[in-house]
Amino acid sequence: MRVLIVEDEEELRLQLHQRLVDVGYAVDVAENGEEGKYIGKEYPIDVAVVDIGLPNMSGIEMIRKLRELDKDFPVLILTARGRWQDKVEGLEAGADDYLVKPFHMEELEARLKALLRRAAGVSQPTITSGPITLNTTSQEVTLDGTLLDLTAYEFKVLEYLMLNAGQVISKTVLTEHIYAQDYDRDSNVIEVFIGRLRRKLDPENEIKPIETLRGRGYRFNMINE
Amino acid sequence: MTPPSINTRMLIAAGLILAGFLSITGITLERTYRVSAEDALKERMMIHLSVLIASLDQDEQGNIHMVYALPEPRFFTPGSGLYAKIIKNNGEIPWSSPSMLGMEISSHESFSRGDQNFEHIFSASGEPLLSLSIGLTWGEHDAKNEGYTFVVIEDLGRINQQVKHFRHNLWISLGGVTVVLLLMLTLILRWGLTPLRKAAKEIGEIEAGMHREIEGEYPKELSGLTDNINALIRTNSEHESRYTASLGDLAHSLKTPLAVLRGAVETPDTSIEALRKTTEEQIQRMDQIIQYQLQRAATSGRTALTAPINPERIANKVIAALDKVYADKKVQGNLTVNTTHELHIEEGDLMELLGNLVDNAYKWCQGHVDITLSLEHHHGTRLLIEVADDGPGISQELSDKVVQRGWRRSEAEITGHGLGLSLVSDIVNLYEGELKVKQSPLGGALIQIYLPL
Numbered sequence: 076m077r078v079l080i081v082e083d084e085e086e087l088r089l090q091l092h093q094r095l096v097d098v099g100y101a102v103d104v105a106e107n108g109e110e111g112k113y114i115g116k117e118y119p120i121d122v123a124v125v126d127i128g129l130p131n132m133s134g135i136e137m138i139r140k141l142r143e144l145d146k147d148f149p150v151l152i153l154t155a156r157g158r159w160q161d162k163v164e165g166l167e168a169g170a171d172d173y174l175v176k177p178f179h180m181e182e183l184e185a186r187l188k189a190l191l192r193r194a195a196g197v198s199q200p201t202i203t204s205g206p207i208t209l210n211t212t213s214q215e216v217t218l219d220g221t222l223l224d225l226t227a228y229e230f231k232v233l234e235y236l237m238l239n240a241g242q243v244i245s246k247t248v249l250t251e252h253i254y255a256q257d258y259d260r261d262s263n264v265i266e267v268f269i270g271r272l273r274r275k276l277d278p279e280n281e282i283k284p285i286e287t288l289r290g291r292g293y294r295f296n297m298i299n300e
Numbered sequence: 301m302t303p304p305s306i307n308t309r310m311l312i313a314a315g316l317i318l319a320g321f322l323s324i325t326g327i328t329l330e331r332t333y334r335v336s337a338e339d340a341l342k343e344r345m346m347i348h349l350s351v352l353i354a355s356l357d358q359d360e361q362g363n364i365h366m367v368y369a370l371p372e373p374r375f376f377t378p379g380s381g382l383y384a385k386i387i388k389n390n391g392e393i394p395w396s397s398p399s400m401l402g403m404e405i406s407s408h409e410s411f412s413r414g415d416q417n418f419e420h421i422f423s424a425s426g427e428p429l430l431s432l433s434i435g436l437t438w439g440e441h442d443a444k445n446e447g448y449t450f451v452v453i454e455d456l457g458r459i460n461q462q463v464k465h466f467r468h469n470l471w472i473s474l475g476g477v478t479v480v481l482l483l484m485l486t487l488i489l490r491w492g493l494t495p496l497r498k499a500a501k502e503i504g505e506i507e508a509g510m511h512r513e514i515e516g517e518y519p520k521e522l523s524g525l526t527d528n529i530n531a532l533i534r535t536n537s538e539h540e541s542r543y544t545a546s547l548g549d550l551a552h553s554l555k556t557p558l559a560v561l562r563g564a565v566e567t568p569d570t571s572i573e574a575l576r577k578t579t580e581e582q583i584q585r586m587d588q589i590i591q592y593q594l595q596r597a598a599t600s601g602r603t604a605l606t607a608p609i610n611p612e613r614i615a616n617k618v619i620a621a622l623d624k625v626y627a628d629k630k631v632q633g634n635l636t637v638n639t640t641h642e643l644h645i646e647e648g649d650l651m652e653l654l655g656n657l658v659d660n661a662y663k664w665c666q667g668h669v670d671i672t673l674s675l676e677h678h679h680g681t682r683l684l685i686e687v688a689d690d691g692p693g694i695s696q697e698l699s700d701k702v703v704q705r706g707w708r709r710s711e712a713e714i715t716g717h718g719l720g721l722s723l724v725s726d727i728v729n730l731y732e733g734e735l736k737v738k739q740s741p742l743g744g745a746l747i748q749i750y751l752p753l
Contacts, residue, residue: 157591158598159618159655160648166621173625177587193627 076191076235077101077252079123081111081137082153083130091124094180095187099214099227101254108132115141115148119251122190124183126153127165135168142169149190153178188212195238202237205298207276207284209237216276223275228253232268233276236285236295245292269293306496307489314485315478322474329470334463338430341459342418345432348372349452352384356395358438364394364448375399381455389447411435411449420456428456495522506533546597553589557582595723599649599730608642611650611673611683618654619671626662631669633662638674643683643753645731653727656720657687657747664691668742676750682733685749688740694721699737724749 078100082088088104095102103118105111108129115123115137127134138150149171154161157175165173171193172186188211192200200212206219214230216223225233231253236244246265269285276284286294304312355368364386374380375397383403385396389410403423411417416434423429431453437446495518502514513530564570564578612635619633643650654671661669672686698721724747728735733751740746 156598157595158648159651162655163617163621163651166624167617171624171627175591177583189628 076121076231077103077119078187079103079105079111079114079118079120079125081105081108081123081129081134082126083107083128084126090180091183094184098184099231100187101252108134108137112137112140115146116144119248120146120148121252122148122187122194123150124153124187125150125170127161128155135165135170138165138170139168149194151183151186151190185212191238197238202240204237204240204284204295205282207298209234211238218276225272225275229268229272229275232265233272233295236293240295240297243288243292243294248292306493307486310489311482311485315482318478318481322478326470326474330463330467333466334459337459337462341430341454342432345430345452345454348382348384349432349434349450352452353436353450356386362438362446364438366395370397378402381458383453385451385453387449387451389449394448409449410447413437413447421453428460430454430456495519499526503529512537542599543597546593550590550593553593554586557585557589592723595652596726599652599723599727606644606646608644609647609650610640611643611654611685612637612640614647614650615654615658615671615673618651618658621655622658622662629662630667631662631665632667633658633669633671636670636672638672639683641675641681641683641753643751645751649727649731653724653749654685656724657685657749660720661687661689661691661745661747665689665744666691670740670742679750680752682750682752685751686746688742688746689744690740690742691744693739693743694737694745721747 076099078095080088080091080095080102082091082104083106085106088106092102092104103114103120105114109132111123111125111129111134112132114120125134125138129137132140134152138152141150150169152162152165152170152173153176154165154173155176162173171190174183174186188200192211201208201210203209208217210216211234216225216230216233232249235249235252249265269287273280273285276282282298284295284298286296288294351371355366355370356364357367358364370376372382374382375384376399378399378401380399383397383400385400386394387410388394411433412435414435416432419431419433421429421431431451433449433451436448436450438448498516499514499518499522502511502516505511506513513533514526516526518526561579561582564575570578615635615637619635623631623633658669658671661671668690670686670688672684672688674684674686676682676684725735728749728751731751733749736748736750738746738748
C-alpha cells in the first residue's frame with residue numbers, strides 16, 4: 076500500500092516515514108502543501124497522512140484541491156489543536172479521520188488500516204476467502220487456520236489483491252502500490268511473488284485464488300461458501 | 301489622504317447651500333427693486349405728461365400755446381434729466397422744453413390718437429433714457445397730419461444710480477448674514493459633536509491605561525456604541541484573565557510530570573524499560589493537561605457582539621464529521637429539531653460543546669445516538685440540547701462531579717471519558733447554562749444542556 080506523508084516538522088516526518096516503511100508501506104513524503112498536492116495528483120496513492128498546519132498551502136486547502144481533482148484516496152489529518160472547529164473543517168474539506176498530536180504510532184497505524192479497509196469496502200480487519208484469511212492488523216495470513224510464512228512483499232501483494240478483489244490489477248499498478256520510488260519496474264519480480272504466493276496459498280493447485288489474465292494482469296477471486 | 305472631518309464636511313455643505321440660496325435671493329431682490337423703481341418713474345412721467353397736456357391749448361389757426369406755466373422747474377433747467385417735446389405729425393416740433401437745450405434726441409415716429417408707449421432709448425451722448433410717447437389730436441380732428449405726439453423723457457441715470465446703491469447694500473448685508481450663519485453653524489457643530497470628541501478622548505485615556513471603561517453619560521445616538529465598546533472591553537479583560545489563569549494553571553500542572561521525568565532520569569540505576577514506561581506515562585499526562593487547559597482558554601464565551609447562529613446547522617456539521625470518523629461502527633445518529641430559534645453563542649464554542657458530547661456518545665454507544673434540539677420554558681426560554689446513547693452510561697460519581705458548579709478538576713480527573721464532559725461543563729458554565737446527566741431511554745447516558753438564548 077502506498078502512503079503519502081505531508082508534514083513540515085522534519086523529525087516527525089522522518090519518524091513517520093521510518094515507521095511506515097517498517098510496517099510494510101511504500102512511502103512518499105512531502106514537506107508542504109504544494110509538494111503534497113503534486114505527489115497526490117501524480118502518483119497512485121492509496122492513503123495520505125496530512126498535517127493541517129502546513130506552511131504556504133494549509134493541509135485543509137491541499138485536501139480540498141486534491142478532492143477537486145477527483146482524488147478520492149482516504150486522508151487522515153494530524154492536528155495539533157484539538158478544537159472541534161478544526162476537526163470539522165478538515166473533515167468537511169474531504170478528510171476521512173483525524174488524529175490529535177501527540178499520538179501513538181500504533182494508533183496511527185490502526186487508523187490507516189481502518190481507512191484502507193473502509194476504502195476497499197471491507198469493514199472487518201480480516202478478509203476471508205474460503206480457507207484463506209488475511210488479517211490486515213496483525214499482518215498474518217492463515218490457510219485453514221494454519222499460519223503461513225509470507226515475506227513482507229508477498230504479504231503486500233496479497234493484501235493489495237484481496238482489498239481489490241474481483242478487479243484486474245496490472246503488474247505496473249501492483250509495482251506502483253508496493254514500491255515508493257520507480258524501483259525496479261522489472262515485472263519478473265511481481266511474477267516471482269505471485270508464483271510463490273500461489274504455491275503457499277494453494278499447494279495442491281485446487282482453489283486457484285489468483286487468476287492470470289494474459290497481457291492484463293492478475294485478479295483475486297473471492298470464494299464464498 | 302485622511303477623509304475630511306465631520307466639521308469640515310458640514311461647513312462645506314452649509315457654505316455651498318447658503319451661497320446658492322443667498323445668490324438667488326439677491327438676484328431676485330435686485331430685479332424686483334429695479335422693476336418697482338422703474339414703475340414709480342413711469343407713473344411720475346405719466347403725471348408730467350398729463351400736466352403738460354393740460355397746460356396747452358390750440359388757437360383758431362391750429363397752433364398750440366402754453367396756457368398755464370408748467371409747475372415742474374426741471375423742465376426749465378438744461379440737463380436736468382427731465383425733458384419734453386411735442387411733435388406735430390407732419391414733422392414740425394411746435395414746442396420742446398427748455399431743458400432740452402443742446403440735447404439731441406432722435407425724432408420719434410408719429411403716434412395716432414390714443415396710442416402710448418414707453419421706450420428705452422439713448423441720448424446722442426449715450427446716456428440711457430426712458431421716453432413716454434402718446435398720440436393726441438385737438439377737438440374732433442382725426443386726420444393723421446393734424447395729430448401731435450407728446451413725448452416726456454426721463455434720464456435713467458438717477459434710477460441706475462439708486463439700483464446700484466441698493467445692490468451694494470444688499471450684497472453687503474447678504475454677505476454679513478452668510479458669515480453670521482456659518483459662525484453659528486460652527487458653534488452648533490462644536491456643541492453637537494462634543495459627545496463624539498469626549499468619547500474619543502475617553503477611549504484615548506483607556507488606551508493610556510487611565511480608565512478601565514467609558515464612564516461618561518452619552519446621548520442616545522452614541523450610547524449604543526459606547527455601551528458596546530464597554531462590553532467589548534469587559535469581554536476582553538475576562539478573556540485576558542482567563543488566559544492568564546489558564547497559562548498559570550498550565551505552567552503549574554506541567555511542573556509535576558516534569559519533576560517526575562527529571563527524577564527518573566537522575567535515579568542512577570533506572571532500567572531502560574522503567575524509563576520508557578515513566579516517560580510514556582508522563583507524556584500522556586502532559587498531553588492531557590495541555591489539551592484541557594488550552595481548550596479551556598480557547599473557549600470564547602458570550603461577547604456583546606456575538607452573532608446569533610442556528611444550532612441545527614452546527615449539529616449537522618458535527619454529525620456529518622462524526623459519521624465519517626465512525627464510519628466502521630455504522631452508528632445511527634438521529635437529529636431531531638423542534639425549534640428554529642437561533643442562539644447567541646460563539647460558533648467555535650457550540651461546535652466544541654456538540655463535538656465533545658456527540659463524540660462521547662458515538663464512542664460509547666452500541667449503535668444508536670439521538671440528538672434533540674428544543675426550547676424549554678421553565679427558567680425563562682432556553683435552548684435544550686439532549687444527547688442520548690445506548691452505551692454503558694456514565695457513573696453516578698462522575699456525573700455528580702460534572703454537574704457541580706465550579707468543579708475544580710485534579711489532573712487524575714481530566715482524563716479519558718471525563719475530559720470531554722468537563723470541557724462541555726466549562727462552556728456551559730461560561731454561558732450561564734445548566735448541565736444534567738441522566739439515564740437515557742435507549743439505556744445509556746443522556747446529557748441535557750440548557751443554554752440561555
